[in-house]
Amino acid sequence: MPAFAANLTMMFTEWPFLDRFAAAADAGFRAVEYLFPYEHGPDTVAQRLERNGLTQALFNMPPGDWAAGERGLAALPDRFDEFRAAVARALDYAGATGCRRLHMMAGLANSADPVVLGAYRRAVRHAGEALADCGIDLLLEPINGRDMPGYFLNDFGLAERLIAEAGLPNVRLQFDLYHLQILHGDVTMALRRLMPLVGHVQVASVPSRNEPDGEELNWPFLFAELDRLGYGGFVGCEYRPRAATLDGLGWFAPYRAAAR
Ligand SMILES: O=C(O)C(=O)[C@H](O)CO
Numbered sequence: 094m095p096a097f098a099a100n101l102t103m104m105f106t107e108w109p110f111l112d113r114f115a116a117a118a119d120a121g122f123r124a125v126e127y128l129f130p131y132e133h134g135p136d137t138v139a140q141r142l143e144r145n146g147l148t149q150a151l152f153n154m155p156p157g158d159w160a161a162g163e164r165g166l167a168a169l170p171d172r173f174d175e176f177r178a179a180v181a182r183a184l185d186y187a188g189a190t191g192c193r194r195l196h197m198m199a200g201l202a203n204s205a206d207p208v209v210l211g212a213y214r215r216a217v218r219h220a221g222e223a224l225a226d227c228g229i230d231l232l233l234e235p236i237n238g239r240d241m242p243g244y245f246l247n248d249f250g251l252a253e254r255l256i257a258e259a260g261l262p263n264v265r266l267q268f269d270l271y272h273l274q275i276l277h278g279d280v281t282m283a284l285r286r287l288m289p290l291v292g293h294v295q296v297a298s299v300p301s302r303n304e305p306d307g308e309e310l311n312w313p314f315l316f317a318e319l320d321r322l323g324y325g326g327f328v329g330c331e332y333r334p335r336a337a338t339l340d341g342l343g344w345f346a347p348y349r350a351a352a353r
Pocket residue numbers: 128153196234236269272295331
């Protein structure tokens with residue numbers, strides 16, 4: 094049975110951020126993820142987790158100036174010092190919250206440019222080694238170009254090659270089924286082939302990025318496939334509810350009952 098993590102950036106947005114932890118726990122989730130915790134101190138976030146009996150599944154390293162359109166620093170050749178500081182900051186939060194996985198956003202840059210590729214490889218090595226020292230996995234996530242035009246890591250094959258090249262056991266794939274389906278299709282076969290690299294899974298309906306309960310993909314089959322493949326990590330619910338978050342949790346009911 095998959096271990097679902099509510100994504101508190103997209104779900105439960107009816108509540109202020111710090112109150113989403115209690116809302117997710119009340120709805121039956123045992124774990125949470127979100128994009129960024131940095132508007133709140135690490136201890137404040139840790140208290141919300143503890144108070145609500147929640148595990149922190151994942152969050153992202155600081156991405157540069159998000160409001161100005163930046164989407165990560167790792168592939169930006171002139172931003173390495175800032176990137177290093179971002180890794181250190183994320184590790185502070187991971188330490189406080191007990192989080193074992195961090196997603197490194199690549200940034201908007203051309204992966205065909207050797208200078209950009211070199212910068213990204215250097216970032217993977219630096220972050221991979223720094224996180225390994227703390228027993229934390231570094232996650233690389235391909236993101237489709239419709240949602241994030243110009244994003245460096247927009248191909249699962251490229252991610253696979255970069256992970257193989259890094260040769261660090263804690264550098265792993267963040268397999269977002271929503272992005273995979275848009276980029277390549279053939280989701281089940283990709284899951285079967287890439288499972289040895291997968292460190293985190295995320296889900297949302299395709300193409301609407303709503304509840305995982307229909308549209309292009311057969312969700313009960315895919316959740317069962319994760320079990321058949323022996324996936325023991327979290328499944329992040331990175332979707333925008335169609336209406337109120339609680340009203341859209343019908344898909345979760347069978348899994349919530351089993352999780353209790
Ligand atoms: O967009 C996604 O799918 C993600 O998981 C990133 O963390 C944020 O854009």
